[in-house]
Amino acid sequence: MVKDELFAHQQTLQRVIDTLTGDIETACQMVVTAVKADNMIFLAGNGGSAADAQHIAAEFTGRFVKERRPLRGIALSTDTSAITAIANDYGYDQVFARQLEGLARPGDLFIGISTSGNSQGVINAFISAKKMGCITLGLSGRDGGKMNSVCDLNIVIPTEVTSRIQEMHILIGHILCKAVDDMF
Ligand SMILES: O=C(CO)[C@@H](O)[C@H](O)[C@H](O)[C@H](O)COP(=O)(O)O
Numbered sequence: 001m002v003k004d005e006l007f008a009h010q011q012t013l014q015r016v017i018d019t020l021t022g023d024i025e026t027a028c029q030m031v032v033t034a035v036k037a038d039n040m041i042f043l044a045g046n047g048g049s050a051a052d053a054q055h056i057a058a059e060f061t062g063r064f065v066k067e068r069r070p071l072r073g074i075a076l077s078t079d080t081s082a083i084t085a086i087a088n089d090y091g092y093d094q095v096f097a098r099q100l101e102g103l104a105r106p107g108d109l110f111i112g113i114s115t116s117g118n119s120q121g122v123i124n125a126f127i128s129a130k131k132m133g134c135i136t137l138g139l140s141g142r143d144g145g146k147m148n149s150v151c152d153l154n155i156v157i158p159t160e161v162t163s164r165i166q167e168m169h170i171l172i173g174h175i176l177c178k179a180v181d182d183m184f
């Protein structure tokens with residue numbers, strides 16, 4: 001079983017290398033452009049993807065590898081007061097969208113993460129991010145789902161397996177952080 005899982009990860013990684021290198025380079029440019037302009041980077045997702053959003057945001061405000069200034073990154077899954085109030089008053093599907101409508105400015109970058117590409121809270125967040133003038137980057141999987149039609153760039157991990165998709169998402173997150181480190 002263990003070797004099967006390791007080989008499945010390796011196969012998915014090979015597919016990402018073969019088909020998504022160009023998209024990941026474009027995503028690096030999107031993040032670097034936002035950082036250079038001192039724009040905010042917002043991230044959001046549910047479950048494991050919320051953890052990924054928080055992990056990547058923390059690399060921006062803290063640091064990744066290189067010692068450099070703190071950067072403007074925040075995950076929208078961390079403020080339990082905002083999340084519970086918005087979910088209670090407007091519905092869970094609005095928790096990320098409403099925070100973005102309160103906080104985002106034109107030119108900010110929104111990174112939405114969903115393995116299915118179909119989580120409604122993430123989809124609504126993309127729609128609100130566009131309304132606020134943000135650049136939008138999706139990390140998804142399977143067939144990309146509804147995210148295909150609401151992101152400037154949707155990076156779709158070509159597998160049906162949620163855990164493999166998440167493993168590739170955090171790898172891409174770290175590559176985005178490396179691209180930012182390389183500017184300093
Ligand atoms: O981490 C995992 C599964 O590996 C779960 O917590 C998973 O993230 C949750 O079921 C999410 O709600 C799935 O949503 P999504 O990726 O389809 O947007």
Ligand SMILES: [Zn+2]
Nearest residue numbers: 047048163166
């Ligand atoms: Zn997981």
